[in-house]
Amino acid sequence: MTEIVQWLADSRWLPVADSLVTIFGFPFALLGLYAVRRQMKNDGLAVSAGAIGEMRTSIMSRVDRLIDANQRKDTAQWEYEFAEFANDLEMACAIYLDGQMKGRTGDLARKMIIDLLKIVDQDEEMSNRLKELRHANDTFKNIQEFKATVKR
Structure with missing residues (x-):
């Protein structure tokens, strides 16, 4: 055992040891990076889904409540549900624009x-209500950006 330690300590063998570590270690490091990248992609897809x-x-669920309020002709409830529906759409657009929707589910x-x-655009009442809800230039900016940049 001491002979091995002495052999390793001899500086003449360091370039050889260095080359061996590089030759054998580099491919394993690449495999490790590939495995990490693949796992990160799979994790991202699972989180996205x-x-x-x-x-x-x-x-x-919000759409169901909108339909229910409309059928009951409950204007106040419909306006509340539509405002929340618009907020849900704003959040969905932001999530998409942030690149968080991946794969087939995305x-x-x-x-x-x-x-x-x-x-919403084709329904006059919804379209007008969405315009009314805009109280600042950046209100529903993610919806605006989504509509401007994302195509079917």
Whole structure:
């Protein structure tokens, strides 16, 4: 054992040891980086899918409440629910624009947001209410940016 330690301590062998570590260590380091990158991508997809599922559930629940308020002709409740629906859409657009929607679930979420915004734009009452809710230039700025940059 002491012979090995003495051999390793001999400075003549350091360049050889250095080369061996480089030759064998570099490919393992690359494999490790690849594994980390792949895991990060998979984690990102899982987080994206979970967040998108929750977002969809929240928005669809809000749509149900909007429909219910409309059918009951409860104007005050409809206005409240629409304002919250607009806030949900603003958050969804911000999440998308931040690059948090990944993979196939991200693509589905993008299409859902586009469809919901198209419904709002095509419905005169909703479109007017959205305009009324803008109380500053940056109100619903993520919706505006999403509409300007994201296409089906």
